[in-house]
Amino acid sequence: MPTQAILPKVLNLYASWAVITAAVDAILPPDTQPSDRKNYIERLAPQDPGNKVVLTEALVPHLASQGWLERFCVELISRSQTNAVLRGILSDQIAVNADGVADQANLQSLNNKVQPFLVSKTFFEGMEAARYRVCAIWIDDPYEPGFKGTGFLIGADLVLTARHVVERFLVPGPVGDVALAEAEQSLAFVFDYWAPVGAFAVAAPPSGLRVVRLVTPRENPPASRWLEWSSMKHPDDGRTHLFGPPPIDQRLDCAIIRLAERIGAESIGGGGGKLRGWQRLGAPVRPPRPGSAIALLQHPSAGPQMFDKGDFVDSDPDPSTRLFYSTNTNGGSSGSPCFDATPDIVGFHNAGHPSAYPNRPTSLCNQGVFINQVIARLSVEKPGLLLESSAVFGTNDGLWSLSDDRQKPEPVLGRVDFKEAAFAMFDSHAVQRVLVVSEQNASSVPGKSGKSFSTRILRAIARRRPAIVVEFSAEEMKEFKSDRPEDFLLELGRRIDLGEMRGMPEKPTDERQRTRWWANDLPAWFGRLLEDRAKNAGLTVSETVIDRTMGPAAGQELVLRELVWIVIDDIHKSPPDGGLKELIAGMIGVTDTQQVLGPGLKSMRWLLIGHIPDFVREYTSQYKHDVVAYDTIGIEAWKSCIRAAVSAAGADGRYNDDTVAALYEYSKATLPDLADPGLRLKTLAGGVVPALKAIKVMQ
Numbered sequence: 040m041p042t043q044a045i046l047p048k049v050l051n052l053y054a055s056w057a058v059i060t061a062a063v064d065a066i067l068p069p070d071t072q073p074s075d076r077k078n079y080i081e082r083l084a085p086q087d088p089g090n091k092v093v094l095t096e097a098l099v100p101h102l103a104s105q106g107w108l109e110r111f112c113v114e115l116i117s118r119s120q121t122n123a124v125l126r127g128i129l130s131d132q133i134a135v136n137a138d139g140v141a142d143q144a145n146l147q148s149l150n151n152k153v154q155p156f157l158v159s160k161t162f163f164e165g166m167e168a169a170r171y172r173v174c175a176i177w178i179d180d181p182y183e184p185g186f187k188g189t190g191f192l193i194g195a196d197l198v199l200t201a202r203h204v205v206e207r208f209l210v211p212g213p214v215g216d217v218a219l220a221e222a223e224q225s226l227a228f229v230f231d232y233w234a235p236v237g238a239f240a241v242a243a244p245p246s247g248l249r250v251v252r253l254v255t256p257r258e259n260p261p262a263s264r265w266l267e268w269s270s271m272k273h274p275d276d277g278r279t280h281l282f283g284p285p286p287i288d289q290r291l292d293c294a295i296i297r298l299a300e301r302i303g304a305e306s307i308g309g310g311g312g313k314l315r316g317w318q319r320l321g322a323p324v325r326p327p328r329p330g331s332a333i334a335l336l337q338h339p340s341a342g343p344q345m346f347d348k349g350d351f352v353d354s355d356p357d358p359s360t361r362l363f364y365s366t367n368t369n370g371g372s373s374g375s376p377c378f379d380a381t382p383d384i385v386g387f388h389n390a391g392h393p394s395a396y397p398n399r400p401t402s403l404c405n406q407g408v409f410i411n412q413v414i415a416r417l418s419v420e421k422p423g424l425l426l427e428s429s430a431v432f433g434t435n436d437g438l439w440s441l442s443d444d445r446q447k448p449e450p451v452l453g454r455v456d457f458k459e460a461a462f463a464m465f466d467s468h469a470v471q472r473v474l475v476v477s478e479q480n481a482s483s484v485p486g487k488s489g490k491s492f493s494t495r496i497l498r499a500i501a502r503r504r505p506a507i508v509v510e511f512s513a514e515e516m517k518e519f520k521s522d523r524p525e526d527f528l529l530e531l532g533r534r535i536d537l538g539e540m541r542g543m544p545e546k547p548t549d550e551r552q553r554t555r556w557w558a559n560d561l562p563a564w565f566g567r568l569l570e571d572r573a574k575n576a577g578l579t580v581s582e583t584v585i586d587r588t589m590g591p592a593a594g595q596e597l598v599l600r601e602l603v604w605i606v607i608d609d610i611h612k613s614p615p616d617g618g619l620k621e622l623i624a625g626m627i628g629v630t631d632t633q634q635v636l637g638p639g640l641k642s643m644r645w646l647l648i649g650h651i652p653d654f655v656r657e658y659t660s661q662y663k664h665d666v667v668a669y670d671t672i673g674i675e676a677w678k679s680c681i682r683a684a685v686s687a688a689g690a691d692g693r694y695n696d697d698t699v700a701a702l703y704e705y706s707k708a709t710l711p712d713l714a715d716p717g718l719r720l721k722t723l724a725g726g727v728v729p730a731l732k733a734i735k736v737m738q
Contacts, residue, residue, distance in 0.1 A: 040129055040235050042114055042141065043103055048139025049096035054115060055536040056091060057507045061498050062114035063098070066107050069442050069449045075263040077512070109236065113247035116233045120167055120505040121578050121601045123149060129234050130343045141299075163580075163600065165382040166334065169720045171307050171315050173249075173376065175338035176204055177227040179241055186239075186341035189375040191387075192317035192494070193295070193302040194427040195689065196254070198228055199413075200374030201389040202294040203272045209294075211271065220267035223253045226265075228298060230315075231307075232343050246444075254297045268414075269294045280355065280363060280401050287360045291408050291416065292389045295424060300433045302566060304432065304689030310440035310448060312413035313503055318376060322430040323411040324383045326359055327351035332380045333362070333407075335388060339369035351379075352404050360412050362386045363404035377407045386410050392732075437683030439727075441499045445737070450684075450727040452720065453667075453676040457493060460663040461500050464644050467598050473627055473645045473655060473662035487559070493648055493665075494606050505578075506602040506644075509534050513609035513649075521617025523556055528565050535603060537568050557618040558625035565626070568638030572717050573599045579638070599642035611649035620654055629658040672720060677703045680727055681734075688736050695734075702730040 040414055043048050049061060063080055081088035083097040102108040104524030112129050119125045124141060127133035133145040134167050172192040178184065202209070208222035227241045230249040237245070243248045253265040273290035275282045303317040327333060334348040349366030368388055377386040386407035418520065427600050438458055440448035452457075460474050476493045498508050504552055509531060519527045525543065532540045544560040573579045578600040624630045626640055647655070653661055678699050685694040706726035712718040731737040 040131060041135055043099055043108070045135060045137065045528065046108075047092075047099045048694065049125075049128055049135060050095045050099075051092050052139050053122065053128065053164065053508060054119070054337065056534045057509045058115065058118050058122075059095070060110055060510075061100075061118055061501070063102075063510055064498060065114045065118075065496070065502065066102075066110045067522065069444075074217060074516050079083050087346070096178050104639055109234070111596075112234045113231075114502075117503050118501070119450075120503070121576065124225050126233075130345060131235055132345050135256075138607040148604070158423070161378055162382050166336070168316060168338065168380065169376065169378070169382070170336055170344060170346075171313075172303065172317055173336045173338075173344060174198065174228040174230045174372065175232050175344070175371070176200060176307060177229055177239070177241060177250075178207075179225045179227065180266035183210060185634065186229070186338055186369060186371055188373045189336075189338045189388075190296070191336075191374070191376045191719065192423070193195060193320050194302045194313070194317055194430070195301040195432075196262075197267065197303075197317070197424065197427060198296045198298060199387060200294055200296065201387065201408075202292050203389070204373050205294055205296070206272075209266065209269065216266060216269045218264075218269075222265060223255060226253050226296075227251070227295075227600060229538045230302065234343055236343075249302065251302050252299045254299045265297050265422055267295045267297050268417065271417065272389070276361075276406070278397065279393050279396040280361070280404075280406075281396070282355060282361070288358050288412050290361070291412055293408060293413055295421075301689040304691075306687035307503060308443035309445035309687070310443050310499060311438040312500060316432050316434070317428065318384050318427050320344060320384070320410070320414055320417070322427055323414055324379075324385055326354070326409070326411070327362065327379055327385055329353060331365040333366050333385070334377075334378045334380075334382065335366050335368065335372065335375045337372040339372045341371050353401050354409065358412070359409055362407040362409055364402040364407065368405045374538050377410075384410050396669070438496065438499055439680050439683035439687060441495050443502070448728060450724040451496060452680050452724055452727075453672040454493075454496060454665075455676075455679060457496065457665040457667075458500065460665060461497055464506055464663075465500070465506065466603065467600070467602070467642070469644075471661060471663050472641070472643065473647065473657065474647070474665065475651050475662050476648045476665045476667060477650045477665050477673075493646060493667075494608060497606065501604065504602075504730045505600050506604060507535050508604045508606060509608040510608060513612040516607060516610070516613045516615065516619075519611050519615075519619055521615075521619050523617040524622035525561060527619060528561060532565070532568065537572060540568060542567075553618065554621055557621035558630045560623055562625040562640060563637065566637045569639030569642060570597070571604065573601065573639075573642075573645070597638040599638055602642050602644055604644045606646040606648070610647050611654060614652060615654075620652075624654045627655065627661065629655055629661055669720065672723070674700060674703050677706075677723065677727070680724075681730055684727070684731055685734070685736050693734050693736055699730065702726075702733060706730070 060080060064076060067076060078092050080098050083101055084093045087093040102111050102165045116126050116129055127149055128141060130134055133149060134142040136158050145597060174190050175186045176188040176190050178187045187201055190198040190200035193199045208219045209216040232248055241250060259274050270291035272292035273282060273287050276292055307315050307316055309315050315406045329351060331351050333351045336344060338344055347367045349364050352363045352365060354363060355361045368391060372388050375388040376384050377388060379385050386409050388407045390406040392403055392633045403408055439452060440450055442449045463469060464474060494510055501508050529540060544564055549558050580600060581595050582598050583595060607646055626643060627645055651664060681695055681699050685691060707713055710722050710726055712722040728737060
């Protein structure tokens with residue numbers, strides 16, 4: 040990770056202001072008041088609140104002084120799916136100079152490896168999901184503790200790695216390996232290791248890392264059950280690519296390990312949302328072809344997770360058991376999953392360049408084990424493991440907490456319709472792109488309805504998704520003059536780092552042409568800027584679509600991989616009028632003269648908080664309306680929140696409706712503030728954590 044002195048320069052060059060503010064908001068303590076969250080960064084440099092350079096120079100030392108800097112960088116990585124450069128810098132894969140400028144050779148290397156895949160929607164999404172299933176393997180050796188290898192989930196609580204990574208804890212026996220119980224105190228599997236950390240201690244890992252230990256034995260040591268299956272390393276692995284006896288398909292250098300927690304069934308973040316999942320092993324995969332891509336997710340040199348792509352060169356003769364490829368690896372990469380371009384798991388890494396195989400076509404190739412051989416062995420020896428691995432898992436779970444910190448959650452009660460609508464709008468082909476939030480009636484307790492709480496829910500959902508969230512308050516909207524709506528676009532472009540924003544269409548002098556300029560010309564121009572930026576970054580994909588109104592004929596549609604969410608809070612306090620109203624209506628696509636929206640404008644989403652604006656109201660098919668009803672939040676919202684928390688923890692079996700209902704009644708009797716309308720919602724949310732502890736979902 041860049042030094043504290045260089046990091047502000049990196050942020051200024053490679054991170055959008057919207058992403059920086061979202062990352063800061065995510066790491067603020069849960070009890071931070073809304074008034075303190077608002078413009079938190081700007082208040083660090085009040086003398087120059089619009090200067091990004093000044094603000095980042097003030098922000099980084101402030102975060103360091105609070106002990107929040109590492110968490111901030113982890114949040115940046117989570118919120119920068121489409122920013123491979125920033126991710127590469129923060130994970131030390133790309134070097135920077137004293138001015139924060141990325142090394143051009145590193146950049147070119149990264150572009151050569153990553154760019155060809157970004158145009159593939161399936162590869163991008165598949166690898167983004169896979170990175171959360173890969174772990175660094177820590178061995179707590181008293182003499183030389185450290186990260187010794189890589190593994191990946193093939194089941195909810197099953198990790199596959201190279202056997203030689205954990206061989207010190209295995210004793211070969213007449214019917215297979217005997218696992219030593221001492222491993223239970225020494226082995227740890229570390230997920231979500233994205234950025235370099237200082238001293239690592241299993242008992243107190245840095246914030247953001249998810250550490251899982253081995254399952255404990257059913258019986259007294261030495262009878263341990265953490266090893267589910269293994270196959271020894273071949274004596275020629277790492278030495279040559281001409282394998283002598285014993286038969287190479289009987290020596291696969293593989294270990295399948297049972298963890299103490301079903302981490303694959305959990306949500307990635309402590310607050311819910313996307314489930315981690317696992318790489319499913321089932322039917323054999325197609326063998327790679329010479330020249331095809333082989334990509335690895337790995338933890339080389341005991342460092343954070345890195346991606347590398349190379350070419351498949353060859354394999355050993357039939358039965359093909361070892362794969363030889365040009366993909367870069369290093370010590371600690373053993374056990375890393377190998378992917379083809381689809382991306383399917385085709386193997387796992389187990390050896391570097393052969394030491395005694397000079398001047399041959401594969402002399403400079405690294406080596407992996409073909410996954411089909413593992414599947415074949417398991418189908419005979421341990422079919423139950425394949426059954427576990429092939430089980431279907433969900434992709435999203437309910438968001439129950441705004442915070443990912445499992446020790447300091449911020450429960451979300453109610454808002455089911457809002458969350459469902461927001462989840463649906465993250466689909467790049469969503470028809471409805473506007474979400475309107477209003478109160479049920481004017482008699483709601485002022486400031487307690489949770490209406491403006493919506494922005495934080497949206498940001499929590501956007502975490503780990505390719506999206507930027509930009510918020511405008513009512514006070515900020517007042518600053519944009521009705522006859523100069525272009526200022527709104529210029530400010531929006533600044534916050535998402537659109538650069539110089541050249542080519543704005545000339546403003547007509549004829550009053551009659553102004554409406555078209557506001558509603559059509561300016562939105563179309565801004566949409567093209569979004570498209571150009573996405574194309575230059577390799578963040579567009581051409582997808583085949585079918586227009587059902589035109590019959591079965593297929594066409595091609597350009598789709599931007601990154602969404603831009605615009606939040607306008609308290610829109611009823613300063614409703615857009617004149618040119619600004621026409622501009623926003625045109626960007627949404629709700630004007631009488633609106634042309635077909637281009638890909639750039641289709642990548643935009645709108646959260647309008649306060650009421651349904653008059654220019655949107657009649658276009659009911661274009662928006663989703665969520666009505667916040669504070670006084671209806673009660674036992675059902677309570678149960679829904681706890682149910683989502685239990686599911687997010689991968690512990691569905693611990694949820695019992697009657698038990699949770701009884702805990703709700705107990706909370707009502709022991710929390711007197713529930714009778715106070717102004718404190719009711721906060722008090723009710725505060726009772727969620729004790730309930731989760733009571734059913735042993737939290738400690």
